[in-house]
Amino acid sequence: MSEFAADGRDAVLTARDVRKSFQVGDRSIEILHGAHIDLFRGERLCLMGQSGAGKSTFLHILGLLEEPTEGEVRIDGKNAWALPTTERARLRNQHIGFVFQFYHLLPELSAVENVLVPAMIAHSHGDRRMDRAADRERARDLLVKFGLERRLTHRPGQLSGGERQRVSVARALFLDPAILIADEPTGNLDTATGEAVLELLLDEQRERDLSLLLVTHDERLSERCDRTLHMEDGQIQSDSAVVIPH
Ligand SMILES: Nc1ncnc2c1ncn2[C@@H]1O[C@H](COP(=O)(O)OP(=O)(O)O)[C@@H](O)[C@H]1O
Numbered sequence: 058m059s060e061f062a063a064d065g066r067d068a069v070l071t072a073r074d075v076r077k078s079f080q081v082g083d084r085s086i087e088i089l090h091g092a093h094i095d096l097f098r099g100e101r102l103c104l105m106g107q108s109g110a111g112k113s114t115f116l117h118i119l120g121l122l123e124e125p126t127e128g129e130v131r132i133d134g135k136n137a138w139a140l141p142t143t144e145r146a147r148l149r150n151q152h153i154g155f156v157f158q159f160y161h162l163l164p165e166l167s168a169v170e171n172v173l174v175p176a177m178i179a180h181s182h183g184d185r186r187m188d189r190a191a192d193r194e195r196a197r198d199l200l201v202k203f204g205l206e207r208r209l210t211h212r213p214g215q216l217s218g219g220e221r222q223r224v225s226v227a228r229a230l231f232l233d234p235a236i237l238i239a240d241e242p243t244g245n246l247d248t249a250t251g252e253a254v255l256e257l258l259l260d261e262q263r264e265r266d267l268s269l270l271l272v273t274h275d276e277r278l279s280e281r282c283d284r285t286l287h288m289e290d291g292q293i294q295s296d297s298a299v300v301i302p303h
């Protein structure tokens with residue numbers, strides 16, 4: 058089940074009227090003031106906006122990692138934040154891969170083991186049977202494809218920034234999600250390293266026909282997306298509804 062836009066495009070994720078407040082001391086500060094989004098099947102959607110605009114907060118809510126104060130996120134036809142916690146975790150695991158600016162890899166685990174984390178979580182929820190040998194092989198294959206054949210047993214602390222981000226892309230893609238959300242995936246990398254990671258992300262998007270939602274500060278990257286949205290002060294400002302084939 059999915060939603061359809063007026064022009065028949067198929068939305069894999071929609072959000073409406075998303076508000077988010079944080080408690081700071083004895084004050085409640087609203088960061089998102091009714092943000093909305095439609096992510097269509099197979100599209101590359103760029104989200105831009107100044108630091109502090111609320112992009113990461115919005116992405117965490119869309120990625121089902123952080124609860125909104127108000128509003129709705131629909132994935133696979135389901136109102137995700139109205140579901141019980143375990144069902145929401147299942148929805149997240151089955152549909153969404155998330156790439157963070159600062160990787161969020163587990164420091165005690167090797168590259169291969171980090172890639173296997175989503176599979177271990179799905180297994181522990183009873184959603185997916187884990188075949189250790191086959192899964193390790195698949196994790197290895199993905200890392201080899203990403204140029205990490207010599208880094209399989211390294212821990213994050215032994216990897217460069219670019220290598221860490223490749224591991225985290227592999228982790229995000231391991232369970233074959235239809236949606237990939239990436240929050241400034243190259244924001245912490247030097248230009249050349251960042252570009253290489255970006256090419257890898259865009260290649261995977263094309264190959265897997267992923268719906269990609271990407272936060273970036275890079276105008277050139279925005280030109281390689283189908284659409285670009287701008288977030289300003291906790292709201293989505295404009296929707297250049299132009300779909301450019303890539
Ligand atoms: N857990 C939190 N508690 C209080 N304020 C927060 C929290 N997380 C984010 N903020 C504030 O919300 C605003 C938006 O942050 P963020 O979503 O990270 O913006 P962006 O990703 O666009 O730079 C910032 O002013 C930030 O300080």
Ligand SMILES: [Mg+2]
Pocket residue numbers: 112113114240
């Ligand atoms: Mg951010």
